Amino acid sequence: MEHPVKKEETAPPEIAGIDDNRRLSLAHLPTPLLHSERLSQLVDCELWIKHDDATGGATAGNKIRKLEYLLAEACSLGASVVLTCGGLQSNHARATALLARSLGICPIVFLRTSAKQPPLVGNYFLDRLCGAEVRFVSPEQYARRSSLMEEAAEELRQAGERPYVIPEGGSSGLGALGYVSAMEEIRHQLDERGPSGGFDVVVHACGSGGTAAGCTLGAAQFDVAPEVCAMAVCDDAATFEARIDELVGDAQRRAPSLKRRAKCIVDDRFIGPGYAEVSDEQTEFVVRVARQSGVVLDPVYSGKALFGLAQLAGKYRRVLFLHTGGLPGLLAQSEVIAARSWPSR
Numbered sequence: 001m002e003h004p005v006k007k008e009e010t011a012p013p014e015i016a017g018i019d020d021n022r023r024l025s026l027a028h029l030p031t032p033l034l035h036s037e038r039l040s041q042l043v044d045c046e047l048w049i050k051h052d053d054a055t056g057g058a059t060a061g062n063k064i065r066k067l068e069y070l071l072a073e074a075c076s077l078g079a080s081v082v083l084t085c086g087g088l089q090s091n092h093a094r095a096t097a098l099l100a101r102s103l104g105i106c107p108i109v110f111l112r113t114s115a116k117q118p119p120l121v122g123n124y125f126l127d128r129l130c131g132a133e134v135r136f137v138s139p140e141q142y143a144r145r146s147s148l149m150e151e152a153a154e155e156l157r158q159a160g161e162r163p164y165v166i167p168e169g170g171s172s173g174l175g176a177l178g179y180v181s182a183m184e185e186i187r188h189q190l191d192e193r194g195p196s197g198g199f200d201v202v203v204h205a206c207g208s209g210g211t212a213a214g215c216t217l218g219a220a221q222f223d224v225a226p227e228v229c230a231m232a233v234c235d236d237a238a239t240f241e242a243r244i245d246e247l248v249g250d251a252q253r254r255a256p257s258l259k260r261r262a263k264c265i266v267d268d269r270f271i272g273p274g275y276a277e278v279s280d281e282q283t284e285f286v287v288r289v290a291r292q293s294g295v296v297l298d299p300v301y302s303g304k305a306l307f308g309l310a311q312l313a314g315k316y317r318r319v320l321f322l323h324t325g326g327l328p329g330l331l332a333q334s335e336v337i338a339a340r341s342w343p344s345r
């Protein structure tokens with residue numbers, strides 16, 4: 001498969017005002033923007049869903065939008081290997097591995113786990129399927145993931161390779177531009193079909209801050225919403241606020257035309273028992289959503305974010321919920337979820 005850079009015919013449009021960034025055309029765009037009457041009742045607001053769970057097939061989810069920018073840079077530097085990291089069931093590592101393969105680049109993924117032989121399911125299975133080189137790292141080692149990857153890159157350089165390192169979650173100023181352009185895509189959809197006036201807020205799950213940073217800049221730039229509500233799935237609000245600020249600054253240095261930013265609220269009240277751990281209440285919510293609407297959320301990210309929105313009942317009138325994907329993570333937890341008590345209907 002060939003992925004032309006943006007100046008060619010099949011390339012995605014440039015973000016208005018950002019003309020110095022090359023971008024690959026990797027995602028299936030535009031993704032649907034749909035009003036969900038059924039879920040509006042459940043979460044007590046007028047709910048619209050931006051289906052970034054449909055940005056691809058096995059590559060789907062929010063990471064591919066960031067990777068359109070990151071892998072374009074990798075290609076322009078002539079990378080032969082990309083290195084990235086995440087949890088064992090990282091959607092980002094899986095998307096990076098598959099997309100690297102589509103570009104003829106070798107993927108190396110650093111996955112955090114304390115298991116010696118983790119079960120071959122979900123995202124990790126897809127990493128293996130495409131033959132990514134998997135390096136397991138303990139939670140303690142993972143704390144210094146950036147230097148681990150830099151050291152590995154240096155070794156590869158010595159061996160004559162051209163490594164390109166992508167940070168956790170693809171969250172850098174460059175990666176965040178993927179969500180600036182997502183907001184521009186939504187602006188076009190609003191102009192074509194409404195709802196006129198845009199949204200009160202963009203709500204999404206927040207794990208490494210890049211999506212929040214891009215949405216914060218893009219929502220203001222393209223008048224999509226005055227506010228972004230980033231539902232944390234790990235770490236506390238103060239940590240994310242600092243991280244998002246940093247990423248916004250980096251993105252603005254890359255694209256100086258992005259001057260305004262929407263208000264960004266990080267809500268850390270709905271993490272539940274911990275990262276990738278779900279309460280009974282959250283599990284039941286994911287089940288209820290699937291039964292009421294056919295919308296499939298994942299328990300690690302999008303399920304917690306929409307669950308959080310439901311708890312804010314009445315705070316917002318018209319909401320854009322960004323469905324960020326995560327299906328392989330759900331499938332990896334099928335046994336855990338099946339073991340819980342489910343609502344009867």
Ligand SMILES: *Cc1c(COP(=O)(O)O)cnc(C)c1O
Pocket residue numbers: 061062063091092169171205206207208209210211212298301302324325326
């Ligand atoms: C990575 C991820 C997120 C969080 O996005 P960040 O930009 O890392 O904050 C949300 N949902 C899913 C399904 C993800 O894989």
